[in-house]
Amino acid sequence: MADTLIFSAFVIGIVSACSLPLGALTAQFWQPSDRTAGALVAFGGGALLAALTIDMVAPAFGRGHYYLVAAGCILGGLLFIALNEIVNNYGGFLRKVSTTVYHLRRQEHRRFKHILSHLGRIDIFKALATEEFKAMADLMISREYPRGMPFYQFNDPADALYIVEDGEIRLLDPQRGMQAFETLKRNDAFGRMAFLTGRSHATVAVAHTDATVWILPRRGFAQLVKNSPALLRAMHRWLLSEELFIYLQQRHGMTADDARAWVAQMVEHLDKEQALPPLSDIERNETQFIDCANDIHRLPVFNQLSVDAITVIASHLVYKQYPRGKSFYQKDEQADRMFIIDQGEVSLLDPDDINAKSKILSNHATFGGLSFLTGSHHTTSAVATQDTSVWVLLKYEFNELLLQVPELEKQVARILQQKEIETYLERKQHFDTGKAIRWINTAVKNIDSGRLIPAADEMASKIRESKGAPLAIWLGILLDGVPESLVIGASLLYHDISLALIAGLFLSNYPEALFSSIGMRQQGMTYLRIGVMWTSLMLFTGIGAALGNLFFIDAHPFAISIVEGLAAGAMLTMIAQTMLPEAYFKGGSVIGFATLLGFLAALFFKSIS
Incomplete structure (x- = not known):
């Protein structure tokens, strides 16, 4: 009898999980839209919710074991959260889009909090309250x-203000023939005095080694200052500091009287306007840009926009002069700005390909635009072949404009969906087709919902850092499936397994495998490797069910209730933490109804069992 139950548990475990390799197989031939993907995941989540309620929690309630089930649920939820965190830290977050996005955002927040805690050089940040810290x-x-x-x-x-995360930065002094006068390392800040005063930079900052930095845009910080009495008081104290007085004299050539007058003017501005000192000495040449906006070519971001929209855009541009021979950017540099030529000539060339001809651009041509839009690195170098004047659009200004100018937002969304962007990502940034399409869909969705366009380089580099990701992904999905396998085996000892539970597990496993397989393929895994991973998980589910049956043969009903609660808690936490966020991220408003349909489907199977 015992052997029969163990074998039955194994078979039922296999049946409930056979949708895992089936989903992986389907992924080779079908890649559904994000909306369809979200609906399927939500449907599976709803089915699993119904199955858990009816076939795992209700039987224990029937035995009068509420407190045991509740304790098991809490323990199961906490256990899942802890193990999930461990697995994610080793790359398991890549198994779902939602966990990937959440993990990367959380990692960035943690890294920034660590950096901020070491910023003793910037006293005014000590005035930040918790909510202001989160906003910054x-x-x-x-x-x-x-x-x-x-x-x-x-x-x-x-x-912007810069904070060193990794590497070394050298500050050069123009007053001393560009001699290095300071080397900055991890957690050091630079550009601080110009950032707070609004004066133009009086030094030059160059990466002495490969470096990673945090950048705080001044426009965003200015808004925080305006809304924070604590920061306003800190700025008031700083404006009256000896440090600032010396800086204005040494770096900007002011006399003592001029420095005092400037400080008095800025203190008055701060008290009256409740705002940072305004940026000074910035040329924009707005009228000229407005006149030629419709003639801008190569990347038609500004074409056919209204005069009002162009006027707002012009107020965010910086007008700069580049002498002949001056470099705008080098190949492989991060694209944090786009250029529009007013007058002059620019040569685009690939320094690694001596046989490639340089491309000559002239008036009203954009350059650096595709790498700028996609948040990737430049694939050519750009040099002025004549004295050239250009408008420069910085990345953080562009993000501000997307929020302020709906016309521009729609224009950018249209451009991102053009074949040219997909081709650029594939040929120049070496994305495979699936990854390029996925990035484009995410970028357009972000624009539609008022979020930033994701940086292609940043997402790719984060994923490359997860060298143990395949094993971690496998462990993550195994973690999702362990509770269900154990409860199948244990439950068989006391009652028949409901068709609703098997159907709920089957329906939730299929979209899990389908869309995780698509994601794994986009990370470069072979179909064979993906198939082996999912098949092994199916076998482990069957083995786990058999072991659950074996271990609990002589267990007290109290122990069974605790195990059912443990499994239910872990699975409910998994649904809420990974499945439904994944569904909403992909499908949006359709998710609620799809979850309801899945719930009703499980109830239907219960009614006919």
Whole structure:
């Protein structure tokens, strides 16, 4: 009798999990839209919710074991959360889009919090309250800079504060023939004085090694200051500091009287306007840009926009002069700005391909635009072949404009869906087709919902860091399936397994395998490897069910109730933490109804069992 029950548990475990390799097989031939994907995941989640309620929690209630079930549920939920966190830290977050996005955001928040805790050089940040800290953390952007890349040049506008995460940065002094006067390392901040005063940079900052930095855009910080009495008081104290007085004299050539007058003017501005000192000495040449906006070519971001929209855009541009021979950017540098030529000539060339001809651009042509839009690295170098004047659109200004100008938002969404973007990602950034399409869909969805366009380089680099991801993904999915296998085996000892539970597990496993397999394929895994992973998970589910039956043969009903509660708690937590967020991320508003249909489907199987 015992052998028969163990074998039955194994078979039922296999049946409930056979949809795992079936989903992986389907992924080779069918890649549904995000909306369909979300609906299927939600349907499976709803079916599993019904199955858990009817066939795992209700029997224990029938035995009068509420407190045992509740204790098991809490323990199961906590256990899942702890193990899930461990698995995610080793790359298991890649098994779902939602867990990938959440993990990357959480990692960035943790890293920034660690950096901020070491910023003793910036006293005014000590005035931040918890909510203000969170708001500032959301403004921060992480960027990688190769060795030799400048962060800002002499007289550049002070549009951001920089914090070193990794690598070394050298500050050069234009007053001393560009001699290095300071080397900055991890957790050091630079550009601080210009950032707070609004004066143009009086030094030059260059990456001495490959470096990663956090960037705080000044525009976002200015809004925080305006809404924070604590920051306003801290800024007031700083404006009256000796440090600022010396800086204005040494770096901006002010006399003592001029420095005092400037400080008095800024203190008055702060008290009256409740705002940071405004940026000074920035040329924009707005009228000229408005006149030629419809003639801009190569990347028609600004074409056919209304005069009002163009006027707003012009107010966010910086107008700069580049002498002949001056480099705009080098190949492989991160694209954090786009250029529009007003007058002059620019040559685009690939320094690694001596046989490639350079491309010459002239008036009203954009360059650096595709890498700028996709948040990737430049695939060519750009050099002025004549004295050239350009408008520069910085990345953080572009993000502001997307929120302020609906016309521009729609225009960018249309451009991102053009074949040119997919081709660029495949040929120049070496994305496979599936990954390119996935990035485009995510970017368009982000624009539609008012979020930032994801940086292609950043997402790719985060994924490359997870070298143990295949094993971690496998462990993550195994973690999702362990509770169901144990409860199948244990439950057989006391009552027949309901068709609703088997159907719920089957229906939830299929979309899990289908869409995780698509994601694994986009990470570069072979179909054979993916198939073996899912098949092994099916076998482990059957073995787990058999072991659950074997271990609990002589167990007290109390123990069975605790196990059922443990499994239910773990599975409910998994549904809420991974399945439904994944569904909503992909499918949006259709998810609620799809979850209801899945719930009703499980009830239907219960009614006929």
